Amino acid sequence: MKRHYRIGEVASRTGCSPESIRHYEKLGLLAPPQRGEQGYRSYDQAALARIGFIRHGRSLGLDLHSIQELLALSDNPDTDCTAADDIASRHLEHLEERIAALQSLAGELRQVVHQCRGGKTANCQIIQTLYNHQPACTERGCGDVKA
Amino acid sequence: MKRHYRIGEVASRTGCSPESIRHYEKLGLLAPPQRGEQGYRSYDQAALARIGFIRHGRSLGLDLHSIQELLALSDNPDTDCTAADDIASRHLEHLEERIAALQSLAGELRQVVHQCRGGKTANCQIIQTLYNHQPACTERGCGDVKA
């Protein structure tokens, strides 16, 4: 006797909004679920687990594409595990690069914050810095940082 | 005798693509420049400096909205400098939060990477972790991390 859940209940159980669940379905991370009498999506326990998988992957910062690859590996239990390890390692490397970049930015920013106490913007250290300082790299799009 | 530059030269001098420059104009960060004979945008030195300002702000990770606020402050030299300091401080705080979050993710990821040596995905530690592990926070959208 399998319990089934409508999308709203799945949402509150997984912490994943109904919109996102439908989105994952459209992207192919979730198989189209069965439909109830009124055409409502109906999810079983396995689907819940799969959504939890996606959710936890997201909470680790993995993108949906990587998660899709991991799900595909998980669907084929006989595959070599190296591929999964590669995805995680690649992401960890990516995270470490990003942390380093953000730390560098934070350091740069700490040098200018609180430098102009109660003055006028004409003499503001922050604004002066932005005008004068040369970014390290002037290549196209280089140095742009998300967040 | 003021030199003027077309958008392509501005691009190579500032490291900012022509598309981005036009984008900044559309968003109101740059005033619409003078136009040459064929309708080509024509930038003077002040515009170059302003684009450099934007560029450096972006390289520090500021969003365009914050940069616009800083530009507005810079355009009114008599304004109190506190506002600029607030923007920078807020951003620094934001950066530090993000660094902490990413470090936490990286730590979590380091625990699972390289745990499954040459096995099959059926026993893969990474995939098991994604299935089993409960994210700390199951609130809507909580725990999602960009990058």
Add this chain to the structure above:
DNA sequence: GCTTGACCCTGTAACGATTACAAGGTTTAG
């Protein structure tokens, strides 16, 4: 003269993941 390539113009769509609608139908509680 005529072609080729490098510029410039405008407007629109893509990226990634999510959210927010609109406009409709259904269930549930008071």
Add this chain to the structure above:
DNA sequence: CTAAACCTTGTAATCGTTACAGGGTCAAGC
């Protein structure tokens, strides 16, 4: 019976940048 809360679909917004399409202008080389 009615109002709120749910479900359906599709589309558009967010952010900053890039990539087109479809067109115009100009200089160098043949």
